[in-house]
Amino acid sequence: MVAESVRSALHPDWRHVVRLLHASRGLDDIEETRLLPERKVLYQFSARGHDFAQILLGLQLTDPHDAVSVYYRSRPIMLALGVALEDAAAGPLARTGSFSGGRDIGVVFNLPGRGGATVLPACGGVGAQYTPAAGWAQAIRYRHETLKDARYARSIAVVLGGDASAATNGFWSALNIATTLKLPMLFYIEDNGFGISVPSVLQTPGGNIAANLRAFGGLAILEGDGSDPAAAAALTADAVAQVRSERAPLLLRLTVPRLSGHSGQDTQAYKSAPTLAAERARDPLQRLQAFLVPQHLTQSDWDELASEARREVEAAVAGAIRRPQPDPQTLTRHVFWHEPDGSQALQEQGGVLPEGHVFPPVSGVPAPESTRINMLTAIRRTLDAELASNPRLLVFGEDVGPKGGVHGATLGLQDKYGAARVFDTSLSEEGIIGRAVGMALAGLLPVAEIQFRKYADPAAEQLNDCGTLRWRTHNRFAAPMVVRMPGGFFKCGDPWHSQTNEVAWVHGIGWQVAVPSNAEDAVGLLRTALRGNDPVIFFEHRAMLDGAWARRPYPGNEYVVPFGVARIVRAGTELTVVTWGAMVERCEQAARDSHVDAEVIDLRTLMPWDRAAVLASVARTHRCLIVHEDNLSAGFGAEIAATLAQAAFFSLDAPIERLTMPDIPSPHSPVLLEAAVPDVARITRAIQQLASL
Ligand SMILES: Cc1ncc(C[n+]2csc(CCOP(=O)(O)OP(=O)(O)O)c2C)c(N)n1
Ligand SMILES: [Mg+2]
Numbered sequence: 001m002v003a004e005s006v007r008s009a010l011h012p013d014w015r016h017v018v019r020l021l022h023a024s025r026g027l028d029d030i031e032e033t034r035l036l037p038e039r040k041v042l043y044q045f046s047a048r049g050h051d052f053a054q055i056l057l058g059l060q061l062t063d064p065h066d067a068v069s070v071y072y073r074s075r076p077i078m079l080a081l082g083v084a085l086e087d088a089a090a091g092p093l094a095r096t097g098s099f100s101g102g103r104d105i106g107v108v109f110n111l112p113g114r115g116g117a118t119v120l121p122a123c124g125g126v127g128a129q130y131t132p133a134a135g136w137a138q139a140i141r142y143r144h145e146t147l148k149d150a151r152y153a154r155s156i157a158v159v160l161g162g163d164a165s166a167a168t169n170g171f172w173s174a175l176n177i178a179t180t181l182k183l184p185m186l187f188y189i190e191d192n193g194f195g196i197s198v199p200s201v202l203q204t205p206g207g208n209i210a211a212n213l214r215a216f217g218g219l220a221i222l223e224g225d226g227s228d229p230a231a232a233a234a235l236t237a238d239a240v241a242q243v244r245s246e247r248a249p250l251l252l253r254l255t256v257p258r259l260s261g262h263s264g265q266d267t268q269a270y271k272s273a274p275t276l277a278a279e280r281a282r283d284p285l286q287r288l289q290a291f292l293v294p295q296h297l298t299q300s301d302w303d304e305l306a307s308e309a310r311r312e313v314e315a316a317v318a319g320a321i322r323r324p325q326p327d328p329q330t331l332t333r334h335v336f337w338h339e340p341d342g343s344q345a346l347q348e349q350g351g352v353l354p355e356g357h358v359f360p361p362v363s364g365v366p367a368p369e370s371t372r373i374n375m376l377t378a379i380r381r382t383l384d385a386e387l388a389s390n391p392r393l394l395v396f397g398e399d400v401g402p403k404g405g406v407h408g409a410t411l412g413l414q415d416k417y418g419a420a421r422v423f424d425t426s427l428s429e430e431g432i433i434g435r436a437v438g439m440a441l442a443g444l445l446p447v448a449e450i451q452f453r454k455y456a457d458p459a460a461e462q463l464n465d466c467g468t469l470r471w472r473t474h475n476r477f478a479a480p481m482v483v484r485m486p487g488g489f490f491k492c493g494d495p496w497h498s499q500t501n502e503v504a505w506v507h508g509i510g511w512q513v514a515v516p517s518n519a520e521d522a523v524g525l526l527r528t529a530l531r532g533n534d535p536v537i538f539f540e541h542r543a544m545l546d547g548a549w550a551r552r553p554y555p556g557n558e559y560v561v562p563f564g565v566a567r568i569v570r571a572g573t574e575l576t577v578v579t580w581g582a583m584v585e586r587c588e589q590a591a592r593d594s595h596v597d598a599e600v601i602d603l604r605t606l607m608p609w610d611r612a613a614v615l616a617s618v619a620r621t622h623r624c625l626i627v628h629e630d631n632l633s634a635g636f637g638a639e640i641a642a643t644l645a646q647a648a649f650f651s652l653d654a655p656i657e658r659l660t661m662p663d664i665p666s667p668h669s670p671v672l673l674e675a676a677v678p679d680v681a682r683i684t685r686a687i688q689q690l691a692s693l
Helices: 004-009 014-035 051-060 075-080 085-090 130-146 169-181 229-246 273-281 284-292 299-322 375-389 413-417 429-441 453-472 503-507 519-530 583-594 611-621 636-647 670-676 680-692
Strands: 067-069 118-120 157-162 185-191 220-225 250-255 393-397 422-424 445-449 482-487 512-514 536-541 567-570 575-579 598-602 605-607 624-631 657-661
Touching: 014 051, 014 075, 014 085, 014 284, 014 299, 051 075, 051 185, 051 229, 051 284, 067 130, 067 429, 075 085, 085 299, 118 130, 118 429, 130 157, 130 169, 130 185, 130 429, 169 185, 169 429, 185 229, 220 229, 229 250, 229 284, 375 393, 375 413, 375 519, 375 536, 393 429, 413 422, 429 445, 429 453, 453 482, 482 519, 503 605, 503 636, 512 519, 519 536, 567 583, 575 583, 575 611, 575 680, 583 598, 583 624, 583 680, 598 611, 611 624, 611 636, 624 636, 624 680, 636 657, 657 680
Parallel strands: 067 118, 067 157, 157 185, 185 250, 220 250, 393 422, 393 445, 445 482, 482 536, 512 536, 575 598, 575 624, 624 657
Antiparallel strands: 512 605, 567 598
16 A cells, blocks of 8 residues: 555656556457457557556646647547546447547547547547647637637647657647747657668657757757656646646657557567667566555556456456447438538537527528628628638638738728738648638637648648538537638639639538629628538639629628528529539629520539429429539539439430549639639530530
């Protein structure tokens, strides 16, 4: 037994640490020796060797507004944060009641706050964990300093990553964000010397990221041996305490042995016998035993804690195995807030709604002013009105601050709402979107601007992971946000500023996609997006931002256009033209020029899209032409055509036609551009031709 005086002087609670460490080892052990060979667990990641220091770190994260962004080797910290053993065991078994309900790999965790630290929904992609943690850290700052919420005064964001993850874009993006903004963020690097089989000298010069970062501005550095009990306890405690009090970033690098293969399949043939022996000699479990027994614990105390933990783990695994398999009937639930059957279930955390935010009233009826404004002004006024009514809304991106955005959409908003709410970001699209994810999970409403649609490419991983977040956490989390993205041709084209490729977002799971063609719809759709509860891509066509045709009266601060409701721009009986974005104006003109009684439908949103309106129209006209600026192959027109082929087959009197850009990037020369993008003359001919069949 530990003498009372010694125990109270001990920090941390070593008995608790011992129990957790044995529990973690027990889970790894049972999975490796029984469940994996029996194929009950299909994907196994052992935390052996990383476990001890993670547990020490987790026990420090006691602030209710702390967040941890973890990766796939992070089960020990989950146990330290209070995840029940049976829940932890149920994940790899892909059973119900686990953190993803069998939808995600068992070690890709998440944990809603529920009065304790939040574990942000983890990703399988290495490096994806970093920028959301920076977003959470910035949200802490915002909620404390701008929203004056004293409960966030000492909260911190922690991100866990391996040595190889320090080579990823996400790592550097988050490091830049945290250091330039001086955010309360702890980078916790678990350096096991390998990324699967690749040694850390190929990830960072000399193999030590901490050594290389010593000259990095605004970053405190600590490092040491994560398998040494005294050192690991002191370093994790110091690191957390320092970030809590200094409100500034710190990187803690702990060397740890990876005592098992990278994953269950890995034989570690790439490690030499001396390397394996040296790793075994650093097993933190044995070092902890030597450290505690007999000075602080008797051997029988230790043994009893070990067997108690083992018994609990065996019971937990048995309980997890008894849990039902996930129900295939629920497979498609929780992609969006609203289900196709009209039901809805609010996520537990993320976005403004779970914290009880109530939006002002809306109206589907425009209250038009007397003068017309361009689409750019319409977007700015909508942002302005929503910033005024929703203190949790933040607008950010490259150049959106003092300059007001390279397109001018945010002009004057920083002056009006301050630099905490409307701000410039570093030039990292991954940082913009990843940060938005972290902010959304922290209960804010991020409105991010991607300067041009093509420049969303570096953010592809964060965008994809954001979209799938609700589904893969089984609705425990969602990260509603609005990503504004100008694109499409303007006076000229080019492969960088003029792409539309809106179909990519439709194909990306979990994103709603709005493509307004005019100022009034832009107001209504943007407001719907900003009052919604799902991530939205808001595509701002460059040709329409100041286009004369797109100018409309401002329809008022309550005006909304629901998603999935098309507008019949021009009614007709002979042929249906389905289009959106900048092509709407051209199709309307072409319909007039063609002298065919063509109906023109502006879809306005592509996810969801108004199938009913298109089907109803084609049922009357029996002919359909789809016009879009995006490339032909697998463009959104293909989806519409497939839908019509299936659901309107017997109404069709002619083949479904598509008129689109060819499968090329947007060309720069106005002559080439003219030839590439469907123009009024070609649309007119296509209408006439189809009508004549
Ligand atoms: C973006 C991405 N690329 C590749 C992989 C495949 N992969 C999974 S883990 C891993 C190595 C990561 O090593 P490290 O960051 O050191 O963490 P450790 O596994 O050693 O704890 C790789 C290459 C991935 N998951 N994500
Ligand atoms: Mg590693």
